[in-house]
Amino acid sequence: MKNFRSDFLWGGATAANQVEGAYLEDGKGLSVADIVTVGSHTAPRRISLEMKEEYTYPSHTAVDFYHHYKEDIALFAEMGFKAYRMSISWARIFPHGDDAMPNPKGIQFYHDVFAELKKYAIEPIVTISHSDIPLAVGTRYHGWVNKQVIDLYVRYAVTLFEHYKEEVRYWIPFNEINDMFLPMSALGQGALIDPEAQFFTQQKDDPNERFNALNNMMIASAKAVIRGRQINSSFHFGTMICHITRYPRTCHPNDVLLVLKNDLFYNNTCADVMLKGEYPFYALNELEKRGVALQLNDTEKALLKEGVCDYYTFSYYQSISESTQPFSEETSGNIMGGIKNPYLTETEWNWPIDPVGLRTTLLKVYDRYRVPIMITENGIGCVDQLEADGTVHDDYRIAYLRDHLNEMRKAVEDGVDLIGYMAWGCLDLISVSTGEMKKRYGFIYVDRDDEGNGSYRRIKKDSFAWYRKVIASNGTDLT
Ligand code: BGP
Numbered sequence: 368m369k370n371f372r373s374d375f376l377w378g379g380a381t382a383a384n385q386v387e388g389a390y391l392e393d394g395k396g397l398s399v400a401d402i403v404t405v406g407s408h409t410a411p412r413r414i415s416l417e418m419k420e421e422y423t424y425p426s427h428t429a430v431d432f433y434h435h436y437k438e439d440i441a442l443f444a445e446m447g448f449k450a451y452r453m454s455i456s457w458a459r460i461f462p463h464g465d466d467a468m469p470n471p472k473g474i475q476f477y478h479d480v481f482a483e484l485k486k487y488a489i490e491p492i493v494t495i496s497h498s499d500i501p502l503a504v505g506t507r508y509h510g511w512v513n514k515q516v517i518d519l520y521v522r523y524a525v526t527l528f529e530h531y532k533e534e535v536r537y538w539i540p541f542n543e544i545n546d547m548f549l550p551m552s553a554l555g556q557g558a559l560i561d562p563e564a565q566f567f568t569q570q571k572d573d574p575n576e577r578f579n580a581l582n583n584m585m586i587a588s589a590k591a592v593i594r595g596r597q598i599n600s601s602f603h604f605g606t607m608i609c610h611i612t613r614y615p616r617t618c619h620p621n622d623v624l625l626v627l628k629n630d631l632f633y634n635n636t637c638a639d640v641m642l643k644g645e646y647p648f649y650a651l652n653e654l655e656k657r658g659v660a661l662q663l664n665d666t667e668k669a670l671l672k673e674g675v676c677d678y679y680t681f682s683y684y685q686s687i688s689e690s691t692q693p694f695s696e697e698t699s700g701n702i703m704g705g706i707k708n709p710y711l712t713e714t715e716w717n718w719p720i721d722p723v724g725l726r727t728t729l730l731k732v733y734d735r736y737r738v739p740i741m742i743t744e745n746g747i748g749c750v751d752q753l754e755a756d757g758t759v760h761d762d763y764r765i766a767y768l769r770d771h772l773n774e775m776r777k778a779v780e781d782g783v784d785l786i787g788y789m790a791w792g793c794l795d796l797i798s799v800s801t802g803e804m805k806k807r808y809g810f811i812y813v814d815r816d817d818e819g820n821g822s823y824r825r826i827k828k829d830s831f832a833w834y835r836k837v838i839a840s841n842g843t844d845l846t
Pocket residue numbers: 382385542543609682701702744748791797798799800801806
């Protein structure tokens with residue numbers, strides 16, 4: 368029976384704007400993430416171009432990884448991490464995106480982080496852009512809508528490749544690039560279509576601009592991959608897809624067709640471009656039907672062909688159900704929700720819990736792409752109770768992860784070439800969808816509340832020891 372490969376990359380994942388804090392320290396510029404306020408499960412986050420005293424901006428302090436990284440990495444090492452997926456803050460390197468020179472203190476910070484990881488033989492897996500574009504790229508250039516941003520990004524990426532070519536082998540050009548299929552993501556990518564709008568939900572949307580912005584991101588990725596391989600031929604580049612596993616709510620042929628079409632469009636398009644080098648037929652046709660005039664010339668098409676990634680990564684939190692019939696009960700989910708699935712339970716934030724869906728997804732994507740796969744995000748957001756004796760008993764998190772790892776192991780037995788697993792938010796961090804702190808994912812509790820108050824002390828949860836045992840047994844002991 369097949370087991371996890373002996374060099375399997377066990378680890379955890381975070382993103383700069385959700386952990387670093389120090390939002391203006393050592394020359395960092397403002398990121399788009401820095402103007403988004405705290406929200407909740409029921410109250411959406413707001414954007415405000417002008418900082419207001421009465422608002423809390425979670426990224427400003429986040430969990431202060433900037434000053435705690437040594438302690439945090441030591442804790443990762445204690446769990447036995449083989450890899451750590453992190454992102455670099457673009458605005459720490461180029462504070463406005465178009466600065467003449469990179470910020471030396473920003474460059475140094477990540478050298479220091481990589482040196483610390485190396486001490487414990489932890490492999491960095493680096494996301495170049497994780498919803499973290501410099502604000503000035505949004506306000507001056509209109510974000511990814513503008514083709515000039517391709518060059519700004521490539522210069523940023525090449526700066527990283529040149530500085531860190533001895534320290535980093537695994538790169539991910541963009542986090543969840545296909546989030547751009549949904550209007551809310553355009554803000555994160557700097558397309559501040561209406562800078563006066565106060566709520567995510569009030570952002571105006573122009574699908575033509577949004578899909579062209581996405582197209583520019585994929586061209587930028589291809590250019591960066593090509594340049595990166597010239598700098599170090601042993602670099603690996605991964606596409607990163609927000610994979611929303613979809614089920615027909617009924618077996619009515621119309622529901623099956625609906626799910627197939629949405630899967631082709633939302634889940635496959637970006638991975639096809641970034642791994643096969645061209646848009647799939649279905650997406651091209653669908654975009655045209657939606658009135659999108661893709662700005663993609665022959666030179667750019669050739670770049671997409673040449674600059675393909677070599678491994679597939681994805682985030683998996685839950686599945687959704689869809690139907691052509693009206694169903695009244697709905698669920699939430701990562702980026703999007705669906706109809707309630709009667710066979711699944713849900714998290715406190717109403718995200719369905721579906722471990723088998725992870726195996727289904729692994730089989731599906733490996734069959735389609737036949738490249739090594741890494742799960743770069745998976746986990747459960749919960750309210751954790753810090754007990755008076757300084758313990759956190761998160762058996763619900765252990766149960767979620769155990770069930771998912773078990774299905775992941777079955778997918779390996781099925782023959783999927785899986786090279787790594789990064790538990791999302793291995794260190795408690797700021798939630799993207801709500802900006803909350805109380806929605807916690809970590810093995811490590813951070814003493815900070817939704818308003819930014821707390822000692823920022825790190826505390827091991829019960830899941831910490833459990834994950835250490837999982838890693839020590841290379842995934843054979845999930846008890
Ligand atoms: C993904 C993002 C992550 C992370 C995760 C969990 O979409 O890539 O950055 O935040 O979702 O979502 P949330 O933070 O909303 O719970």
